Amino acid sequence: MITDRKLVEEAMASKAWPFEEARKLLERLKRTGKKDVLFETGYGPSGLPHIGTFGEVARTTMVRHAFSTMSDVPTRLICFSDDMDGLRKIPDNIPNQDLIRPHLNKPLTKVPDPFGKFESFGHHNNAMLRDFLDRFGFEYEFRSASECYASGIFDKALLRVLERYDEVMAIMLPSLREERQKTYSPFLPVSPDTGEVLQVPIEERKLDAGTIVYRDPHTQKLVEVPVTGGHCKLQWKADWAMRWYALGVDYEMSGKDLIDSVKLSSKICSALGAEPPEGFNYELFLDEKGQKISKSKGNGLTIEEWLRYASPESLQLYMFQAPRKAKRLYFDVIPKAVDDYYAFLSKFDGQDTQEQLSNPVWHIHSGKPPQATMPVSFSLLLNLVSASNAEDKEVLWGFIRRYAPDASSSSQPELDRLAGYAIHYFHDFVKPTKQFRAPTDMERAALLDLKTRLDGLPSSAELDAETIQDIVYEVGKQGGFENLRDWFKALYEVLLGQPQGPRFGSFIALYGVRETSRLIDDALQGKLAAG
Structure with missing residues (x-):
């Protein structure tokens, strides 16, 4: 209860x-x-x-x-x-x-x-x-x-389809092209000779015997087979409806491309005597x-x-x-x-x-x-891998422990799992598409200013992401960037080789103030764009 x-x-x-x-x-x-x-x-x-x-x-x-x-x-x-x-x-x-x-x-x-x-x-x-x-x-x-x-699980339902054959055909035929209407049958016999599932017109139905008669497309001879026991299967819209009827299905969702098919199968299910299931089109x-x-x-x-x-x-x-x-x-x-x-x-x-x-x-x-709890986002980890060129998780954990001293692979198994994912994702998808560019004169001046300010930070402030973020903002404002998005876009493209990236103060706090300063040096000397 x-x-x-x-x-x-x-x-x-x-x-x-x-x-x-x-x-x-x-x-x-x-x-x-x-x-x-x-x-x-x-x-x-x-x-x-x-x-x-x-x-x-x-x-x-x-x-x-x-x-x-x-x-x-x-x-x-x-x-x-x-x-x-x-x-x-x-x-x-x-x-x-x-x-x-x-x-x-x-x-x-x-x-x-x-x-x-x-x-x-x-x-x-x-x-x-x-x-x-x-x-x-x-x-x-x-x-x-x-x-x-x-x-034989479907036998009773298949005989029901045979019994309601005319009703099923009346539902299906208007949905088909004229040429297909001439050959359509809900039953697809399995050839006893070739084992193929045949799409052939039905010549005769024998309700008392539970069989259908069709003309073999290879020999042109009439063949009579039971609709039960695996000798036939149904065309899929009829098959779907028969399955709902036979199993008593109450709920089935399907893709938006099958909306019309759901309508037809629901009508067939009703014709067989059952209520169609509830559904959801995704x-x-x-x-x-x-x-x-x-x-x-x-x-x-x-x-x-x-x-x-x-x-x-x-x-x-x-x-x-x-x-x-x-x-x-x-x-x-x-x-x-x-x-x-x-x-x-x-x-x-x-x-x-x-x-x-x-x-x-x-x-x-x-x-x-x-x-x-996740002290570091996946996006930030990706950028850390990018900047550090990490090949294994231990390298990443060296940076992470400085950012979150109490974190470890044993105490943070989810974060450890994310670190492995980040390495795979970066090396397979991010690294092949990275494109560094040289900074403009305006960007170069701002990067030099940022480097000078980072170099002047005391070690006690190295992991203070908000303090660093404020410095990055201030550099952008004083550097003449009317829209600070242009400043951050420049940071991502020049330093990380990508058009977008993480909250930059958090990235610096994770990667390290001194490491970021060296990264700016490499960019200003043309080492990143040349690579």
């Missing part, structure tokens, strides 16, 4: 999107009278799993937890793989493509694994997805379409060129790439924020996501309940965010 009634009341009033979605499910239960709630996420393993796939599971999990905060009704989450789908084209980002080519149009679980690790390409991609979801600790049940069709992730991320193209970030450069929590934050807004999912979004996560975490304990329920970390950590 839920005992914290105040928390329930606050959750019922929260405007955070997972709670808005959860309230839809409470209303659904009033209509359906069900005693449990089934969440589903779908995955098409025709290509390697990408972050968008993970995002759907992460967001659904957030809605599931929000619902559980308000209700004692038990919930389950099924991650469904449509691995019986025929492989229609070879993905661009896999090896051994010649091995795959003879098996086009076969179910993914019948296509050889180009990586040579699993019994099929479908099994390989399923394993990758499950491994990642397990590493994140998601609670879910995995279901394979191939297994569900072959085992915007799509885009790559660095603004194009939709594709499994077959392999554009955008992979799950493993994000985790090389940033924490899992920062990735979950990126999934939580503004799900109905299109966002670029590329390497340059990572630093801000990392710093935003720790900013939200630092605010949590000081917030009231309503504010906490709107804080992303409440949803990322299922209502129990950890204690964490």
Whole structure:
């Protein structure tokens, strides 16, 4: 039983999107009278799993937890793989493509694994997805379409589709081009000869026998097969609806590009005699060129790439924020996501309940965010790596301990983890694009002034970031910069080789006053631009 009634009341009033979605499910239960709630996420393993796939599971999990905060009704989450789908084209980002080519149009679980690790390409991609979801600790049940069709789990629902064939066709045909209307059937027979998933018109339906008759495209002979037992699968919109009907799915979200498909599948689900699930349409992730991320193209970030450069929590934050807004999912979004996560975490304990329920970390950590303080931001660490050319974390810790004497890798494991991420990110993405420039005469005079003032600081002031920041401001004002942004931009471009950077007083306090003075010397002597 839920005992914290105040928390329930606050959750019922929260405007955070997972709670808005959860309230839809409470209303659904009033209509359906069900005693449990089934969440589903779908995955098409025709290509390697990408972050968008993970995002759907992460967001659904957030809605599931929000619902559980308000209700004692038990919930389950099924991650469904449509691995019986025929492989229609070879993905661009896999090896051994010649091995795959003879098996086009076969179910993914019948296509050889180009990586040579699993019994099929479908099994390989399923394993990758499950491994990642397990590493994140998601609670879910995995279901394979191939297994569900072959085992008979879908038999009753498939016979229902056969029975309501005319209603399904009436829903689907208006959505198709005239040429496609002539050949469309919700049933895709699996050829007993070639093993291919065939897209052929149906010549005859035999409801009593539970079979369909089609003309083999190679022999032109009529073939009769059962619609059950894995001898057929459904076209995906009909398949989606059948799955909702067969499993009793209450909630499934999907990308904005599938809005029309959701409408059609919902109509088919209703025609089969079930209420379509509640849903949520999220915007799509885009790559660095603004194009939709594709499994077959392999554009955008992979799950493993994000985790090389940033924490899992920062990735979950990126999934939580503004799900109905299109966002670029590329390497340059990572630093801000990392710093935003720790900013939200630092605010949590000081917030009231309503504010906490709107804080992303409440949803990322299922209502129990950890204690964490971060004396140094990820962005600042990146610039420290840039200035020091650090190759390992021990070099960074030498600077960090001077800035925060009580910090250590053992007392600050999160900061130690961030230091490793910063080194990877800098050397892979920042360093190759750094472009130092020589200062203008006006900038040179200001830099000389800054160096003189830094050299005159007593050692007791070396780590006072605010004092140093005031000095930097004062130099800019006296140096004739009408807009101080131009002064700071010059500091970043001349000293760090990049168009933007950290709060400069904090950077100097972390990197060191004497070290910054030497950095200015190098810039004025042309050593940085020459390098």
